[in-house]
Amino acid sequence: MTTTMIEATNIVKVLGEGPARVEALKSINLSLVGGELTLLMGPSGSGKTTLLSVLGCMLSPTGGTVEIRGRSTTGLDAEELAALRRDNVGFVFQSYHLFPTLTAAENVRLALDVRGGCSRMARIKAEKALATVGLSHKARAFPRELSGGEQQRVAVARAIVGDASVILADEPTAALDSENGHAVMMMLAEIAKDPTRALFIVTHDPRIMPFADRILRIEDGRIVSDQRGGGRTSPLRALKYAS
Amino acid sequence: MTLILTLASRNLFHDRVRLIATAVGIVFSIVLVTVQLGVFLSFERMVTTMIDHAHADFWIVPSETKSFEDSSLLSGRERLQALSVNGVKAAVPAVVGYASWRKPNGGASTPVLVVGTPENSAGLQPWNLVEGNLRDLSLPEGVAVDRSYFDELGITKIGEHAEIDNQKARVVAASSGIRSFTTMPNVFTSLERARAYLGVPPNEANYFMVRLAPNADAAAVRGELVAHLSDAEVLTSEEFRHRTRQFWLFDTGAGAALLGSAILGVIVGTIIVAQTLYSSTKDHLKEFATLRAIGSSQIYILKVILSQALLSAVIGFSVAACIDLMLVRATADAALPIVMTPELTLGLFVLTLAMCAIAAVSAIRVVTRIDPVAVFAQ
């Protein structure tokens, strides 16, 4: 049985005003289920980041509704949306966005710290999350002491530490070489096996495709194709990530 | 422990140059405020030392007297009228006025404040005598001055002669620690001699210090005194102190100048701290946006910035307190020593915290406007 983590209905998002006004999303319908890794691909400016922001409750849609685990986000104010994010959504960004003055372990713990609560538990969970991404030995390292790939793995640990039901990643491998990109994707694919999480990854990178359970294509603010079952079950998956 | 303090302190110590700028701003401002307020306190205390050391239940003072140092003369009838009031035990005259002190051996002259009360009257006598004694003031030409003014008065030891307004004076006693808040030394002498030095006719005086009989009803006596005395006012010591303070601190503008510079110090300090905090926040804007993206509340972010401000306050205050302590020590013997009280110290700490909290406002305004989608901007 699969659980629907996010349900987006008739999403419209208008950005900018006057001559700069752009209808970045045009009536998008989408639901993400637990245990699935969904890729969103499309040309530059097609609305990928905008859609990810709407799904992640960072942007409120101009029209339509987003439900996170059955809870509607319509009418929530900025604080309520933040609360929804910290409890349900994990983010991974292209440029990592780690805190340079915090160690790897502290960066991971931060995702729990913003929730308040027991800091001893948070420490233990952060250690576990770092172990999941294979970086236990770098817990005390600062971001500047880590390679790009390691930094992105710390960011992945931060996204999963709070048991978020949705992990959203915007171009997570774009800043990485193929080897590191592959390692990060392996990790995300592993995380996606967990039926309590839905993974949604925006990418330009065709090398990621073998990891996907589902591939969406967006063009000019509309989803133009939605393919399931091509990725993980396909023989492509066995191929090396690096071409 | 939450990461709020960790983030705040790392942000703070991450940029040493900015931390130093912040600390310098706080130290500058707090030290300036301490000096001004310390001098103000010192001044406030010193302007009333004479009244503090007088033994009076009430003061009969000429109408419209502004300060202890500066009053017109009472005719002397007031004393008899006061003594006729039931419950008044004594009305001790005091003569106060400026005169010119000529140093021995034809030296230059310097202005002094002459204070005269009857010998053995326990009205207003020099205190803390370290050489000679009060009885010596009844010796011919006897005056008492403070040891710290010997140089200024051209005196090397007691027994030496000088002139006050062309009349002979001989230093027969020396006190320690009776400092004047003006540049003019105090000279204590007997009532008669003070009248002679200052040209005050017999019976006349600047003040009559009223002492009550035991068990007298102070309020009733005061009422009677006021009813009897038409050209004079009747003040309690506290009222006289207040009036004297008011005159020196505010009517002369001295206090306002001190408070004004203190306020200026606070403003300058606040601006410096606000500047550094603001630019630090700008530098870390991406991180604050990330915090917001991963779901932190506004409050969490405000706490980070406020912690940063308050940590700066603690660091700045600690340095300032050390400097203040040195200043207090260094000025202990000066005419106007910087006074530090526990209340002032606590007040300064609270002021530092408040200053930094206010300084955080502009930084806070910046972070409250952060849009989490900023994290997607490459």
Ligand SMILES: Nc1ncnc2c1ncn2[C@@H]1O[C@H](COP(=O)(O)OP(=O)(O)OP(=O)(O)O)[C@@H](O)[C@H]1O
């Ligand atoms: N703040 C904004 N104001 C106006 N238009 C915007 C704004 N942000 C994005 N857009 C426009 O909205 C459209 C979708 O942008 P979006 O960033 O979602 O595209 P994208 O698919 O993520 O592109 P890329 O692959 O380059 O990251 C683009 O045409 C973009 O120019």
Ligand SMILES: [Mg+2]
């Ligand atoms: Mg994008």
